[in-house]
Amino acid sequence: MSEQLLTVADSLKDRARAALGSRNLILVGLMGAGKSSVGRIVASQLAIPFIDSDLEIERVSRMTIAELFAAYGEQEFRALEARVIKRLLKSGQRVVSTGGGAFINDRTRKHIKKGGLSVWLKADLDVLWDRVAKRDTRPLLKTENPKQTLEGLMNARYPIYAQADLTVLSRDVRKEIMADEVLKALIEAQKESAAS
Numbered sequence: 001m002s003e004q005l006l007t008v009a010d011s012l013k014d015r016a017r018a019a020l021g022s023r024n025l026i027l028v029g030l031m032g033a034g035k036s037s038v039g040r041i042v043a044s045q046l047a048i049p050f051i052d053s054d055l056e057i058e059r060v061s062r063m064t065i066a067e068l069f070a071a072y073g074e075q076e077f078r079a080l081e082a083r084v085i086k087r088l089l090k091s092g093q094r095v096v097s098t099g100g101g102a103f104i105n106d107r108t109r110k111h112i113k114k115g116g117l118s119v120w121l122k123a124d125l126d127v128l129w130d131r132v133a134k135r136d137t138r139p140l141l142k143t144e145n146p147k148q149t150l151e152g153l154m155n156a157r158y159p160i161y162a163q164a165d166l167t168v169l170s171r172d173v174r175k176e177i178m179a180d181e182v183l184k185a186l187i188e189a190q191k192e193s194a195a196s
């Protein structure tokens with residue numbers, strides 16, 4: 001990388017870091033939007049610890065998400081998810097990638113709104129489907145027509161994800177590019193709030 005390009009990359013990280021300040025950054029959006037994979041890169045760029053709420057739930061319960069759904073049902077899973085996310089948002093600055101349904105739950109959404117800056121990774125159906133079709137670990141998609149189920153979830157959930165502080169379009173580009181777009185969105189949002 002040329003020296004000039006290195007400087008541009010550094011300044012993007014530094015400016016995004018400054019725009020975020022001491023707040024948590026919380027990624028929300030549907031399954032396959034890239035919250036976990038892009039969130040991890042964003043955290044490393046910002047030099048802030050990363051945590052994935054699905055993995056944290058699996059760690060504390062010593063069960064997989066699929067096992068939790070099967071043993072206790074979705075409602076219990078949501079209650080546990082709300083508790084875990086509330087705690088994560090109070091344990092020092094973090095980049096938190098949430099599970100796809102977290103922001104849809106009223107209680108969890110309140111914790112997220114209060115606990116930091118939320119970013120919706122918004123993707124269209126074909127992008128999501130291409131990604132989730134590769135693994136069958138998602139209990140909500142164990143239906144006869146999972147693509148149709150995913151579309152139903154999009155229709156029901158998109159108006160709620162739209163309440164996130166920022167929206168970034170999750171496109172079919174490399175994860176590193178998506179991470180840069182999240183950093184750019186942080187900088188833009190700060191510019192807009194400074195101008196208003």
Ligand SMILES: Nc1ncnc2c1ncn2[C@@H]1O[C@H](COP(=O)(O)OP(=O)(O)OP(=O)(O)O)[C@@H](O)[C@H]1O
Nearest residue numbers: 030031032033034035036037099100131173174175
């Ligand atoms: N920009 C991208 N380009 C290519 N593949 C991607 C991109 N973002 C994510 N993926 C791939 O898509 C799959 C789903 O991504 P990821 O697990 O990050 O989604 P998620 O939003 O965390 O989903 P969930 O809500 O189920 O946890 C993974 O296999 C990941 O490697």
Ligand SMILES: O=C(O)C1=C[C@@H](O)[C@@H](O)[C@H](O)C1
Nearest residue numbers: 031054065099100101138139
């Ligand atoms: O969209 C959802 O409701 C979910 C998404 C995953 O991240 C997991 O949290 C779980 O499979 C539920």
Ligand SMILES: [Mg+2]
Nearest residue numbers: 035036054098
């Ligand atoms: Mg994830």
